[in-house]
Amino acid sequence: MTRGGDSGGGTGVDPQQLWLTPDRPRKGRRPAFTREAITAAAVALADAEGLDAVTMRRVAAEVGAGVMSLYSYAPDKETLLELMADHVSGELPTDTAPTGDWRADLKAIAHEQRALMLRHPWLPVTLATHRTPGPNTLAFLERALAALRPTGLDGAAKLEAFAQLTAFVAGYVSHEVTRAGSAHPPQRAAAEARYLQAVAADGRHPELAEVLAAPGRPLEPEAMFTRFLNRLIDGLATD
Amino acid sequence: MTRGGDSGGGTGVDPQQLWLTPDRPRKGRRPAFTREAITAAAVALADAEGLDAVTMRRVAAEVGAGVMSLYSYAPDKETLLELMADHVSGELPTDTAPTGDWRADLKAIAHEQRALMLRHPWLPVTLATHRTPGPNTLAFLERALAALRPTGLDGAAKLEAFAQLTAFVAGYVSHEVTRAGSAHPPQRAAAEARYLQAVAADGRHPELAEVLAAPGRPLEPEAMFTRFLNRLIDGLATD
DNA sequence: TACACTTCCCGTACGCTGTACGAGAATGAA
DNA sequence: TTCATTCTCGTACAGCGTACGGGAAGTGTA
Numbered sequence: 001m002t003r004g005g006d007s008g009g010g011t012g013v014d015p016q017q018l019w020l021t022p023d024r025p026r027k028g029r030r031p032a033f034t035r036e037a038i039t040a041a042a043v044a045l046a047d048a049e050g051l052d053a054v055t056m057r058r059v060a061a062e063v064g065a066g067v068m069s070l071y072s073y074a075p076d077k078e079t080l081l082e083l084m085a086d087h088v089s090g091e092l093p094t095d096t097a098p099t100g101d102w103r104a105d106l107k108a109i110a111h112e113q114r115a116l117m118l119r120h121p122w123l124p125v126t127l128a129t130h131r132t133p134g135p136n137t138l139a140f141l142e143r144a145l146a147a148l149r150p151t152g153l154d155g156a157a158k159l160e161a162f163a164q165l166t167a168f169v170a171g172y173v174s175h176e177v178t179r180a181g182s183a184h185p186p187q188r189a190a191a192e193a194r195y196l197q198a199v200a201a202d203g204r205h206p207e208l209a210e211v212l213a214a215p216g217r218p219l220e221p222e223a224m225f226t227r228f229l230n231r232l233i234d235g236l237a238t239d
Numbered sequence: 240m241t242r243g244g245d246s247g248g249g250t251g252v253d254p255q256q257l258w259l260t261p262d263r264p265r266k267g268r269r270p271a272f273t274r275e276a277i278t279a280a281a282v283a284l285a286d287a288e289g290l291d292a293v294t295m296r297r298v299a300a301e302v303g304a305g306v307m308s309l310y311s312y313a314p315d316k317e318t319l320l321e322l323m324a325d326h327v328s329g330e331l332p333t334d335t336a337p338t339g340d341w342r343a344d345l346k347a348i349a350h351e352q353r354a355l356m357l358r359h360p361w362l363p364v365t366l367a368t369h370r371t372p373g374p375n376t377l378a379f380l381e382r383a384l385a386a387l388r389p390t391g392l393d394g395a396a397k398l399e400a401f402a403q404l405t406a407f408v409a410g411y412v413s414h415e416v417t418r419a420g421s422a423h424p425p426q427r428a429a430a431e432a433r434y435l436q437a438v439a440a441d442g443r444h445p446e447l448a449e450v451l452a453a454p455g456r457p458l459e460p461e462a463m464f465t466r467f468l469n470r471l472i473d474g475l476a477t478d
Numbered sequence: 479t480a481c482a483c484t485t486c487c488c489g490t491a492c493g494c495t496g497t498a499c500g501a502g503a504a505t506g507a508a
Numbered sequence: 509t510t511c512a513t514t515c516t517c518g519t520a521c522a523g524c525g526t527a528c529g530g531g532a533a534g535t536g537t538a
Contacts, residue, residue, distance in 0.1 A: 012427060015434040028485025029533040056525065066488035068526080077525065128364065128413050132431060138438055138447065145446035154455025163414060164467065171410025174367050175402060188251060192371060195254040199377055207384035208377065216393025228403060228471065235470030267514025268504040295496065305517035307497080316496065 013079050015132045035073040038063055039083045043120070046084065051122040054081075081126045086134025088120050094139040098147045105147035106233050109140075110169050114225060117173040121181065124170035168232060176221045252318050254371045274312040277302055278322045282359070285323065290361040293320075320365045325373025327359050333378040337386045344386035345472050348379075349408050353464060356412040360420065363409035407471060415460045 024031065041062040046054050056077060060067040074080040092112055098105050117123045133141060141162060148158045178184065200209035263270065280301040285293050295316060299306040313319040331351055337344050356362045372380060383401045392400065417423065439448035 014430050016430065016437055019434070020437060025485075025535095027483075027535050029487080029535095031486065055523080057523085060488095068488050068490095068528095069486075071526075072486060125367065128367065128410075129417070131417055132434075135438075138444060142444050142446050145450060149446070155450035155453050156455045156457055158450055160458050160463065164411070164463070167410040167414040168407060171367075171406040171413075172403070174410075175406040178368070178370055183251075191253050191255065195259070195371075198255060198259055205377060205381050207381050207388070211384060211394035211397055214394050216395045218395055219399050224399065224403070227474075228407075231471055231474035232467065234474070235466075264506095264514075266506050266512075268506095268516080270515065272516095294494085296494090299517095307499095307517050307519095308515080310497075311515060 012132075013075050018075075018079060018082075018132075019134050031072070033063055033065055033069065033073065035083065036087075038065075038070060038073050039080070039087045042080055043084050043087055046122045047120060051125060054084075056080075078130065082130045082132060082134065085123060085126050085130060086136045088116060088123060089134070089136040089140060091116055091119070092136070092140045094136075094143050096143060098149065100150065102147050102150045103233050106144070106165065107229055109144055109147060110165055110229050110233075111226075113166060113169045114173055117170065118177070121173075121177040124174040124177075127166070127170050128174075165232075168229075172225055172228065176225075180221075251371075252314050257314075257318065257321075257371075258373050270311070272302055272304055272308065272312065274322065275326075277304075277309060277312050278319070278326045281319055282323050282326055285361045286359060290364060293323075295319075317369065321369045321371060321373065324362060324365050324369060325375045327355060327362060328373070328375040328379060330355055330358070331375070331379045333375075333382050335382060337388065339389065341386050341389045342472050345383070345404065346468055348383055348386060349404055349468050349472075350465075352405060352408045353412055356409065357416070360412070360416040363413040363416075366405070366409050367413075404471075407468075411464055411467065415464075419460075 042059045144162045200212050281298045387397045
């Protein structure tokens with residue numbers, strides 16, 4: 001750790017130690033890098049080459065540091081991923097005031113989350129496992145809670161509603177980018193189609209055969225998202 | 240590859256080569272293991288110790304094989320994960336006939352998926368990245384398509400509806416097990432609570448402060464799931 | 479100026495991972 | 509028996525996260 005020492009002694013890192021750390025001490029050698037710069041480099045790497053490209057060695061090379069220097073800014077790689085997630089969450093608008101129509105507000109929030117995740121396709125993956133909110137995430141949460149105020153839900157329910165909304169968006173986008181991502185080249189899609197056709201031809205999958213025979217037009221992910229989202233939110237606090 | 244050779248030459252493995260392979264050839268040494276047994280061992284490992292415990296060495300040791308022998312049954316680890324996912328999908332019921340009430344059928348399907356994922360908490364994670372359906376997954380898909388028949392949706396829409404439903408369930412369960420899983424010991428939860436209290440005390444998060452001051456009673460994940468699910472499905476093909 | 483003290487940088491090293499390679503064992507066909 | 513085929517798996521390698529600890533760079537005190 002840069003400042004404070006890891007006295008937590010459990011699984012993961014004490015969030016208080018991680019996020020609520022004041023200025024650097026007045027003594028000792030001055031840091032050559034910043035947590036900010038390292039995080040930004042890791043994010044750029046993940047955006048450009050995917051999450052697998054984010055290795056401590058690659059990130060260190062990118063910022064011009066030695067590998068082990070990174071550990072002065074984040075205690076381990078898991079934490080670096082958490083820093084990355086909160087870093088990009090800074091792109092989310094936080095100063096939008098509630099309109100009074102909480103459903104509309106929540107829909108806007110979800111659309112912003114989706115846009116963010118489409119810009120950073122690795123985000124849903126990291127969100128699925130790393131769940132200690134940093135300052136940017138908390139600022140966004142603050143806005144979501146404000147939007148949820150008119151619902152009259154109690155505290156736990158509001159938190160849960162936001163968490164579930166985020167999980168839904170992450171799940172949707174995760175699926176969306178898998179379908180259309182770089183990991184799905186035309187050749188692979190064709191092989192998959194051939195495979196499904198072969199399965200459908202075996203006679204024991206009549207429904208699949210019919211679906212493949214009359215596919216209909218492909219669906220807009222955007223419109224699909226909106227529809228699912230509207231349904232989810234419209235019924236959120238009605239029963 | 241056991242049989243056929245990997246002539247695909249793209250990203251991943253040709254699904255046809257993987258799933259649609261006939262009996263073993265008539266010549267050559269007889270296999271000492273089965274794909275089935277190896278997959279089952281990997282599943283048992285993941286269930287007992289989590290997905291990280293599933294390494295080629297551990298799996299090989301578990302079945303009593305040499306490490307490299309596994310590569311006769313699955314071309315790489317990614318594929319082994321895919322085999323695992325389809326393996327446990329065999330636990331899903333497939334012979335349930337549609338009742339005519341497609342919404343009720345779909346809700347039942349989602350509840351079965353959730354139960355499966357709770358039994359195998361690693362499943363949502365692997366589903367998020369590995370998406371070539373094996374025979375068991377296809378059998379279940381067949382049932383879902385049958386259930387969706389009364390909706391009158393076209394082929395692509397039916398497939399998409401099923402995929403999105405699965406993504407939703409995976410996202411929900413993923414979040415559910417993170418909250419309550421073994422990776423969330425009381426000590427860690429307490430540290431997180433302390434951290435949030437500290438943030439709320441800074442004055443710039445009034446909504447969060449209020450939420451933490453009046454939390455209300457914790458929510459039942461089961462009831463929450465049902466409510467979300469009902470809302471999602473009830474509005475699925477109405478507009 | 480000299481020294482102690484603190485803080486940070488980072489080369490080296492270790493155990494772990496997935497898996498390429500190829501030698502050798504087991505089998506069916508000729 | 510001999511040959512081709514198929515499977516098993518020991519060895520080896522590059523790459524991973526990161527523990528350790530020596531040296532460099534800064535501040536505060538004498």
